[in-house]
Amino acid sequence: DAGVTQSPTHLIKTRGQHVTLRCSPISGHKSVSWYQQVLGQGPQFIFQYYEKEERGRGNFPDRFSARQFPNYSSELNVNALLLGDSALYLCASSPSGGGDEKLFFGSGTQLSVL
Amino acid sequence: EDQVTQSPEALRLQEGESSSLNCSYTVSGLRGLFWYRQDPGKGPEFLFTLYSAGEEKEKERLKATLTKKESFLHITAPKPEDSATYLCAVQQYGNKLVFGAGTILRVKS
Numbered sequence: 001d002a003g004v005t006q007s008p009t010h011l012i013k014t015r016g017q018h019v020t021l022r023c024s025p026i027s028g029h030k031s032v033s034w035y036q037q038v039l040g041q042g043p044q045f046i047f048q049y050y051e052k053e054e055r056g057r058g059n060f061p062d063r064f065s066a067r068q069f070p071n072y073s074s075e076l077n078v079n080a081l082l083l084g085d086s087a088l089y090l091c092a093s094s095p096s097g098g099g100d101e102k103l104f105f106g107s108g109t110q111l112s113v114l
Numbered sequence: 115e116d117q118v119t120q121s122p123e124a125l126r127l128q129e130g131e132s133s134s135l136n137c138s139y140t141v142s143g144l145r146g147l148f149w150y151r152q153d154p155g156k157g158p159e160f161l162f163t164l165y166s167a168g169e170e171k172e173k174e175r176l177k178a179t180l181t182k183k184e185s186f187l188h189i190t191a192p193k194p195e196d197s198a199t200y201l202c203a204v205q206q207y208g209n210k211l212v213f214g215a216g217t218i219l220r221v222k223s
Contacts, residue, residue, distance in 0.1 A: 042213030
């Protein structure tokens, strides 16, 4: 069975540009979450979506936005990129987004902002 | 604010040398404590969930325990393939986890 897939795997952008990251959850999973992982740190929660509705938002600026589609895939958008946005962006899926579910993570998108 | 602190930052072991990783947490009310393993270039992989003090879970050479303020990940007779970063996280709500910075484990043969 396919796991969580993310695209692209690597991306290089310059300051001020916009980026869109994509995620396909495990088949049957309806909840998708996004995390940012800066080198040497643990992942930090950005968003959770369930059935196309936002379930939670972390402490990130409004430059970060996301959406979930009817097929449960998701996009993370970041506008006006800053150098500090350079990080590994992880997508995770779970069956229903309930708190007692384990998250299945993808391998991430490595974003470099120059 | 919920906080998770892991120690040590890095740990080098010889193959077969058992040890423990520590995760200290401060939460308003523990809903669940999670352990994940992360290999270089990969996303975290789920290991365990613990919910209440005194709870223990085991998987192969790993055993996770939980107290009211800490969790330990005990590694018995580790092998080189156990080398990875081990992440601890507490659940706030839904799929929102607060992660520690992780412990980088290197096991040499």
